[in-house]
Amino acid sequence: MQAKYLDKIIVTFVLELNKELITSEMSIDIQKIRSDFPILAEKIYNKPLVYFDNAATTQKPQVVLDKLIEVYTKYNSNIHRGVHFMSNKATVETEEARNVVQKFINANQSCEIIFARGATEGINLIAQSFGEKYIFENDEIIVSEMEHHSNLVPWQMMAQKKKAKVIKWEFTDAGELELDTLKNLITSKTKIIAVNHVSNSLGTINPVKEIIEIAHQHNIKVLIDGAQAVQHIKTDVQDMDCDFYVFSGHKIYGPTGIGVVYGKEHLLEEMPPYQGGGEMIENVSFEETTFNKLPFKFEAGTPNYADTIALAAAIKYISEIGIDNIAAYESELLHYGEGKLKNIPGLKFIGTAKNKTSVISFNIDGLHSYDVGMILDKMGIAVRTGTHCTEPVMIHYGITGTVRASFAFYNTKEEIDKLYDGLLKVVEMFA
Numbered sequence: 001m002q003a004k005y006l007d008k009i010i011v012t013f014v015l016e017l018n019k020e021l022i023t024s025e026m027s028i029d030i031q032k033i034r035s036d037f038p039i040l041a042e043k044i045y046n047k048p049l050v051y052f053d054n055a056a057t058t059q060k061p062q063v064v065l066d067k068l069i070e071v072y073t074k075y076n077s078n079i080h081r082g083v084h085f086m087s088n089k090a091t092v093e094t095e096e097a098r099n100v101v102q103k104f105i106n107a108n109q110s111c112e113i114i115f116a117r118g119a120t121e122g123i124n125l126i127a128q129s130f131g132e133k134y135i136f137e138n139d140e141i142i143v144s145e146m147e148h149h150s151n152l153v154p155w156q157m158m159a160q161k162k163k164a165k166v167i168k169w170e171f172t173d174a175g176e177l178e179l180d181t182l183k184n185l186i187t188s189k190t191k192i193i194a195v196n197h198v199s200n201s202l203g204t205i206n207p208v209k210e211i212i213e214i215a216h217q218h219n220i221k222v223l224i225d226g227a228q229a230v231q232h233i234k235t236d237v238q239d240m241d242c243d244f245y246v247f248s249g250h251k252i253y254g255p256t257g258i259g260v261v262y263g264k265e266h267l268l269e270e271m272p273p274y275q276g277g278g279e280m281i282e283n284v285s286f287e288e289t290t291f292n293k294l295p296f297k298f299e300a301g302t303p304n305y306a307d308t309i310a311l312a313a314a315i316k317y318i319s320e321i322g323i324d325n326i327a328a329y330e331s332e333l334l335h336y337g338e339g340k341l342k343n344i345p346g347l348k349f350i351g352t353a354k355n356k357t358s359v360i361s362f363n364i365d366g367l368h369s370y371d372v373g374m375i376l377d378k379m380g381i382a383v384r385t386g387t388h389c390t391e392p393v394m395i396h397y398g399i400t401g402t403v404r405a406s407f408a409f410y411n412t413k414e415e416i417d418k419l420y421d422g423l424l425k426v427v428e429m430f431a
């Protein structure tokens with residue numbers, strides 16, 4: 001290629017890059033956003049908090065805290081079965097929250113949205129109920145090697161109960177799942193594939209749409225664990241065509257104790273209830289019970305309506321900022337962070353997939369992840385250390401754990417600079 005054309009391409013590329021940076025910086029008003037999260041003003045050991053433990057749980061904006069207070073001070077009342085004003089109000093707000101979630105992940109109908117305690121309970125619900133109906137002796141369940149324990153153990157339990165097998169889909173050393181490997185694992189016995197949308201310990205964004213397409217060619221169902229995805233990237237369950245999708249409220253700026261299970265209506269209709277009790281019934285005599293329609297069939301007992309309503313407030317809040325703006329800004333943080341941290345002597349990244357979001361996992365030669373985390377803590381910097389509930393990932397790399405810095409859209413490049421300075425000090429201390 002002639003040099004003059006090369007120059008032109010480089011100039012255009014730089015202009016495009018600048019345009020992208022300007023766009024994402026302009027669409028995120030970071031000072032305003034930070035002021036929405038009261039906890040970010042806290043001091044830890046008299047130092048400003050740098051919160052990089054967002055993959056474990058996210059902080060809550062004032063609108064979510066206000067919503068919880070609103071529920072408990074204005075219309076707290078058990079839902080669905082009351083005739084009085086407050087019960088009706090709480091019921092309407094809860095069902096409106098279901099519509100908010102439906103719209104957010106683009107489910108076809110609100111009855112396909114089931115509220116559970118979190119992603120963990122959601123996966124247990126699917127494993128138990130789907131497994132009860134469709135998994136039999138010698139059947140196979142493909143689970144990726146990079147799953148959080150909550151998307152592995154429920155399948156192990158189901159497999160044990162039904163004498164089925166859990167098949168490991170290994171990832172590459174970069175932390176990527178390869179589709180050809182999957183194709184070789186599929187057999188006529190495969191019933192379901194369980195895989196995360198984004199890995200919590202590696203940050204990999206998995207090619208879920210392609211995975212689902214391959215699975216469906218073989219009439220295999222797919223459960224996507226979206227616990228680390230919905231808060232970072234656009235989620236469209238119809239476009240993906242997944243059979244099941246789960247996520248946790250507390251990782252998407254909502255309260256703890258609430259999560260979402262999406263399932264295709266015809267599958268949920270065919271599957272048996274997960275738990276028995278109030279709400280999930282249609283009629284009960286001492287001898288037998290008929291079950292309620294969707295989604296209530298899967299929501300036994302008094303639902304966590306207060307946190308459900310506050311989850312909707314969190315989803316509305318991030319939707320106003322725009323998930324695409326969040327994704328662009330967080331991608332900028334990730335690349336800035338990786339660019340900075342690679343200069344720390346002896347630092348090795350764990351998880352170097354091409355397509356990543358918001359997670360930097362690493363180790364430093366000769367240092368234990370706990371020691372690194374504890375010293376950073378004294379500087380007011382919160383990171384997570386250890387296995388991140390993904391022991392098979394650690395076994396893959398032959399390590400005991402990693403240090404994980406995970407970002408949210410309220411983090412800044414200045415905070416990443418503090419992490420960098422902190423790590424340099426850690427390295428100096430142990431030198």
Ligand code: PLP
Pocket residue numbers: 055056117118119120121148150151196198199200225227228248389
């Ligand atoms: N799946 C992934 C990928 C996660 O990162 C987590 C939590 O870290 C979970 C599932 C479990 O979420 P919860 O503990 O909120 O149920």
